[in-house]
Amino acid sequence: MSNPTFTGHRGLDHEEPLSFERGRKGACGVDLPTPDGVASRLGGLERSGPVGLPGLSEPEVVRHFVRLSQKNYAIDAGFYPLGSCTMKHNPRLNEKMARLPGFSDVHPLQPQSTVPGALELMNELAGWLMELTGMPAVAMSPKAGAHGELCGLMAIRAALEARGEAETRTRILVPESAHGTNPATAAACGFSVDAIPATDDGRVDLAAFEAKLGPDVAGIMLTNPNTCGLFERDIRKIADAVHDAGGYFYCDGANFNAIVGRVKPGDLGVDAMHINLHKTFSTPHGGGGPGAGPVVLSDALAPFAPLPYVTKQGDTLRLVEDEASSDADPFGRMVAFHGQMGMFVRALSYMMSHGGDGLRQVAEDAVLNANYVLASLKRVMTASFEGPCMHEALFDDRFLKGTGVETLDFAKAMIDEGYHPMTVYFPLVVHGAMLIEPTETESKETLDNFIACMTDLATSAKAGNAERFTQAPQLTPRRRLDETTAARSPVLRWTPPAPAQAAE
Amino acid sequence: MRYLPLTPDDRQQMLGVIGAKSIDDLFVDVPKAARIDDAFNLPAHQGELEVERALSAMAAKNTSAGSVPFFVGCGAYKHHVPASVDHLIQRSEFLTSYTPYQPEISQGTLQYLFEFQTQVALLTDMDVANASMYDGSTACSEAVQMAHRVTRRKKAVLSGALHPHYRAVIETTSKFAGDTVVALDADPSGTEDIASLIDSETSCVVVQYPDFFGRVHDLADIAAAAHEAGALMIVAIPEIISMGALRAPGAMGADIVVAEGQSIGNPLNFGGPYVGLFATRQKYVRQMPGRLAGETVDVDGKRGYVLTLSTREQHIRREKATSNICTNSGLCCLAFTIHLTLLGEQGFTRLAALNHESAVKLADALDTVPGAEIVTSAFFNEFTLKTSKPGAEVIEALADKGVLGGVPVSRLMPGNKAVDNLIIVAATEINTDADRAQYAAALKEVLS
Numbered sequence: 001m002s003n004p005t006f007t008g009h010r011g012l013d014h015e016e017p018l019s020f021e022r023g024r025k026g027a028c029g030v031d032l033p034t035p036d037g038v039a040s041r042l043g044g045l046e047r048s049g050p051v052g053l054p055g056l057s058e059p060e061v062v063r064h065f066v067r068l069s070q071k072n073y074a075i076d077a078g079f080y081p082l083g084s085c086t087m088k089h090n091p092r093l094n095e096k097m098a099r100l101p102g103f104s105d106v107h108p109l110q111p112q113s114t115v116p117g118a119l120e121l122m123n124e125l126a127g128w129l130m131e132l133t134g135m136p137a138v139a140m141s142p143k144a145g146a147h148g149e150l151c152g153l154m155a156i157r158a159a160l161e162a163r164g165e166a167e168t169r170t171r172i173l174v175p176e177s178a179h180g181t182n183p184a185t186a187a188a189c190g191f192s193v194d195a196i197p198a199t200d201d202g203r204v205d206l207a208a209f210e211a212k213l214g215p216d217v218a219g220i221m222l223t224n225p226n227t228c229g230l231f232e233r234d235i236r237k238i239a240d241a242v243h244d245a246g247g248y249f250y251c252d253g254a255n256f257n258a259i260v261g262r263v264k265p266g267d268l269g270v271d272a273m274h275i276n277l278h279k280t281f282s283t284p285h286g287g288g289g290p291g292a293g294p295v296v297l298s299d300a301l302a303p304f305a306p307l308p309y310v311t312k313q314g315d316t317l318r319l320v321e322d323e324a325s326s327d328a329d330p331f332g333r334m335v336a337f338h339g340q341m342g343m344f345v346r347a348l349s350y351m352m353s354h355g356g357d358g359l360r361q362v363a364e365d366a367v368l369n370a371n372y373v374l375a376s377l378k379r380v381m382t383a384s385f386e387g388p389c390m391h392e393a394l395f396d397d398r399f400l401k402g403t404g405v406e407t408l409d410f411a412k413a414m415i416d417e418g419y420h421p422m423t424v425y426f427p428l429v430v431h432g433a434m435l436i437e438p439t440e441t442e443s444k445e446t447l448d449n450f451i452a453c454m455t456d457l458a459t460s461a462k463a464g465n466a467e468r469f470t471q472a473p474q475l476t477p478r479r480r481l482d483e484t485t486a487a488r489s490p491v492l493r494w495t496p497p498a499p500a501q502a503a504e
Numbered sequence: 505m506r507y508l509p510l511t512p513d514d515r516q517q518m519l520g521v522i523g524a525k526s527i528d529d530l531f532v533d534v535p536k537a538a539r540i541d542d543a544f545n546l547p548a549h550q551g552e553l554e555v556e557r558a559l560s561a562m563a564a565k566n567t568s569a570g571s572v573p574f575f576v577g578c579g580a581y582k583h584h585v586p587a588s589v590d591h592l593i594q595r596s597e598f599l600t601s602y603t604p605y606q607p608e609i610s611q612g613t614l615q616y617l618f619e620f621q622t623q624v625a626l627l628t629d630m631d632v633a634n635a636s637m638y639d640g641s642t643a644c645s646e647a648v649q650m651a652h653r654v655t656r657r658k659k660a661v662l663s664g665a666l667h668p669h670y671r672a673v674i675e676t677t678s679k680f681a682g683d684t685v686v687a688l689d690a691d692p693s694g695t696e697d698i699a700s701l702i703d704s705e706t707s708c709v710v711v712q713y714p715d716f717f718g719r720v721h722d723l724a725d726i727a728a729a730a731h732e733a734g735a736l737m738i739v740a741i742p743e744i745i746s747m748g749a750l751r752a753p754g755a756m757g758a759d760i761v762v763a764e765g766q767s768i769g770n771p772l773n774f775g776g777p778y779v780g781l782f783a784t785r786q787k788y789v790r791q792m793p794g795r796l797a798g799e800t801v802d803v804d805g806k807r808g809y810v811l812t813l814s815t816r817e818q819h820i821r822r823e824k825a826t827s828n829i830c831t832n833s834g835l836c837c838l839a840f841t842i843h844l845t846l847l848g849e850q851g852f853t854r855l856a857a858l859n860h861e862s863a864v865k866l867a868d869a870l871d872t873v874p875g876a877e878i879v880t881s882a883f884f885n886e887f888t889l890k891t892s893k894p895g896a897e898v899i900e901a902l903a904d905k906g907v908l909g910g911v912p913v914s915r916l917m918p919g920n921k922a923v924d925n926l927i928i929v930a931a932t933e934i935n936t937d938a939d940r941a942q943y944a945a946a947l948k949e950v951l952s
Binding site: 016018019020023025026027028029030032033034035036037038039040041042043044045046047048050051052053054055056058061062064065066068069070071072073074075076077080082085087088089090091093095096097099100101102103104105106107108109110111113114115116117118120121124128131132143144145146147149150153154157179180181183184185186187188189190193230231233235236259261262263264267268284285286287288289290291292306307321322324325331332333334335336337338339340341342343345348349351352353354355356357358359360361362364365367368369371372374375376387388390411412415420421423426440441442443444446473476477478479480481482483485486487490491492493494 | 592642649831
């Protein structure tokens, strides 16, 4: 390695041990009063030994986590075109609003009479979601997109039960391009999964789909726009066909950002659709959560929405928490308490900032940015499908054929150039997929620089400079990591080193 | 519009490059009938000031926990969170990154997840923990599903002193998965005999510790009975601070421990987002749900971290995955990790002692009130109060007097007459002597 340093640090890039390797007895990052020493009432179940946590003062802890943070790529620091994840700017106003004590410092089980503003916020957000989707109801409690999928399928199952068909309708159709959560969710809900093939133009094969319909079909889970970044042109026909066959239409709303303010899913025949508030409505991704996945429901599924929900009685909002107080037929409960309130506040703050007019512009700019990238890069990379895309552009690895460079290598070389790679190897329907989602919060300048860089990389690969890719990344806190060994002999926690042998 | 960088000129130029006449050309695949050309029935965009004004007005209608003597618990607790926690989790590199799919530029997230997993394993005295679940209730339901996979059985036995919401989540999941749930009735007296319900078809018993009524009891006998029948013991911990004072479930034979981690680092947030903790024995690690960070080395031989064992997960295994979960509770999990690192051994155990002491003092103060009786003898920071009037009325009357005094059990177990006069009361380090005195005085007036 070039220029090894004495410390192992490289300028701003610090080597940082685990907190467990740094702590020592007697140090502490908080000041707490000494307990008075009242007699214990723990019933003889006192912890017998130490927990094993390290001791560190506040400045040490702050520095530890600041140094760790500096090893992360982030939207605030650079372009993050991770397809299917909608990595858009996260406004700080939303953070400020979520931290108002009236929202953040309120307990889910304090008397309802003391939280009218919290119920108002949930009701207001629900109103926006219903208007934007053109759907008559929304279940607010699901904690993430995949949890929303589960909610939607449970509602479908409950509706089938009410029709007396739960035992016979056990098959869910899922296109092979779907997110992995779709088949996993269907299985978790007791359904069998039947994959629908894609056509050469990246959409559901309508004939194959219709051939699969039958009296045992509970419904279809379809992402629209789909994971290839394309609008399913036949969506209305698909919806009608599944309804005619007695099934329901679950729409995966992961890609709602492409159509918000332009298309109402309610007009497309959708029965249930989750909305990732952390994608379309910009609640921060936070290194992998927390998300929020409210589910809008059609009239057919609305009565089965889970507990709890907010309802209006006269002028007063009320939270319905149990079956006995419900005048509907809730299928059950998905979470303790009432859902991701902290995310609700952020999402509403974002929606109010954009307004109905701004949200429409969001979809238009997201689609424009993706098409600009597609049009500019299809000269040097291979676009998987003809025609315009929606909010993300899909390429495959045909342009790398014979170069000795694979999709993964290409992604790693982007890292050295200062970009977070696009999503790679997903969707599975094309070879060596590269899915680029710029989002609407990137400027033309950023896109132009990115396009220039990608063009240079593609040209370089074709010119035989494979090493630039296969040896990448070179400039990161860590270079390529051995994932095979990590999985073969997993080390999932720190363990204290064995005590050294006493010297003879 | 402040979040949108493109100008009208940019848009025109870009359409030119694309070869489109207007933006509508890009929506050509959307059926005409589905395109919305008129405005939505929604207000127009607003500046920061206007949004802040509207949302602040909404927030001001709520009574925040910090503004009154506050004793509400039942699975979510008010604790003091050091200022540096909220500062650090708002670092751009933590707040605005995503799942560490590219480990070379995500070592910050991966290392704190590894530290978090170690912390959770230590607190629960288990071998391994995952990188977090949505919350305690969903973690508990996932634990039941995992026990079914491990034992190849499909029946769960639930304690009557399991949080009713946790029970409901398990019942809902199990109903749709086609599994069996046997749940004991709530038993405020604490005499349930859960071991007698374990049979050769039982995959797991689920007990809460401290339980819903606040009681702590030794779980070793239940574990032994479960293991004898080839079943697992799942322990759900609603208040993770208790692990600084109580014997850990791992030391009593637990096979899976789940917990609500909100108490460390995270505000009440009216119920979410929270952070679910999930720990188990090494031998079951490949049956675990959720993400896992693992240690490895890079091509230069330097230690680093990656997401690992992903062949359990939905993006690889699809319908055969151990769970459909995709995200974890990243930022809440980071807040937990930072707060617990600040506390360290000394701070964590002292915080637990202060919580217990606060509850003991409150129990003593309330026990002297005529018409009130503490029915929990062994507890951590939460106990059951029996009142001469229905709990729901008492709590409303206390709220009118400016005291948030707990949760009436009838709210969570509606229709169960036996619990009508019971209130679950929690006390933490935030409560002062004055808070406790004010509660006792208000309760005295309400019950007189």
